[in-house]
Amino acid sequence: MKTKSNFKTFLVKALSLFSSVRLYNVTIVAIAQLLAAIFIIAPELTVKTILLDYRLWLIIIASSAAIAGGYIINNFYDREKDLINRPQKTLLENKVSRSTLWSVYFTVNGIAFVLGSIVSWRAGLFFAFYIFAMWLYSHKLKRILFAGNLMAALLAVTPFFVLFMYYKNFYPVILVHGGFLFLILGMRELVKDLENLRGDLAQNYRTIPVVLGEKVSKQFYTFLTLLTIIPIAVLIQFFDIGFMKYYFALIAGALLVCLPLIWSSRRKREYLLIHFILKMIIAVGVFSILLIDLPVILERLKTLI
Known part of the structure; x- marks a missing residue:
């Protein structure tokens, strides 16, 4: 009986964490990066060459980790507002403690920076600035007239710029x-x-x-x-x-x-x-x-x- 209860608690917390990082949105961006690399940004390369390029996969994983971190920090600052706008979803996300969310936040951002640095120092610097920009947006900019909307749209398209940097194609x-x-x-x-x-x-x-x-x-x-x-x-x-x-x-x-x-x-x-x-x-x-x-x-x- 206790084992079943522990499993249920674990399942609820896992769902809460997946909700916090917006797994659906992260997956869509990862797929978009891969398809853009194959069919738009590097059309001169074969599909096999692109898929076997481990550095591309590091970029995609780093982007996914950084985006997940962005959703976590955004949820952290918006928690009181979200309790009004979407109470049921927010109550689910609150099943994970703030200390756990902070740990996950720093972990995924660390992964993004390290993987980006493995690709190149420029990619590492890119992810460092991207992580900072998402924190700045969540903490300050989203409360400012026009700046919040502009920054949110820019941050959503930014992960594709690292691909331009990598392939040097535009x-x-x-x-x-x-x-x-x-x-x-x-x-x-x-x-x-x-x-x-x-x-x-x-x-x-x-x-x-x-x-x-x-x-x-x-x-x-x-x-x-x-x-x-x-x-x-x-x-x-x-x-x-x-x-x-x-x-x-x-x-x-x-x-x-x-x-x-x-x-x-x-x-x-x-x-x-x-x-x-x-x-x-x-x-x-x-x-x-x-x-x-x-x-x-x-x-x-x-x-x-």
Whole structure:
């Protein structure tokens, strides 16, 4: 009986820890890094060469560890706010003591720095700055008007810059892809602020909805939506992105459909729906990288056999 109780306690704490580090988000970024390295950033290399490069795997693991640490420190500073905005999820995450979370935080950040340093001193320095930037965002910047949204979107795309450093490749198409992703992430952060308005207001976070109101926030969202059409049009019109053009055409339609939805939204669950749609756009976009040149990709994958 005691063994069963101990196992249940262990299982709850494990689920709490996985919730704290946002395992789903970490996994999506890791997959995106791998696919970007194979099909966008280093297309001149064979799939086998890239997959057998242990330094690439060190970069991906280091990025995952640093991102997990970022979620932990963010949860630590947002605990009181999250008790208001998402009480059930926060109560689950509170099953792990703060001392344990601090231990995990320093451990994963240490892993990120050490693995990055093994790749190169530049990669080690990159992860050191990235870890510091995530702490600064969680501790200070996210409470500052506009700075929080901007920094959150930048931190989300930053793990891909270490791949540019490693492969020393930077194509214009990558810049446009990055601009599209940055705008989508900015929209997601704005929607998160709208759904977390009660907690942000109670804890004196100076977000756009708190300071400028919901109407202005929706105007900003509309502006970002229209701005996102620009990189979509540029990618479809001026770059050879193969079947991925259908993904971008579909996304343009989805974003325009979301506009009347956000203007009619008044309750948290309605904002959660839009947040979910934006998360799906990002997740599907990761795997749509495979559509850039599907016949060539299938041919390249044969090199693994």
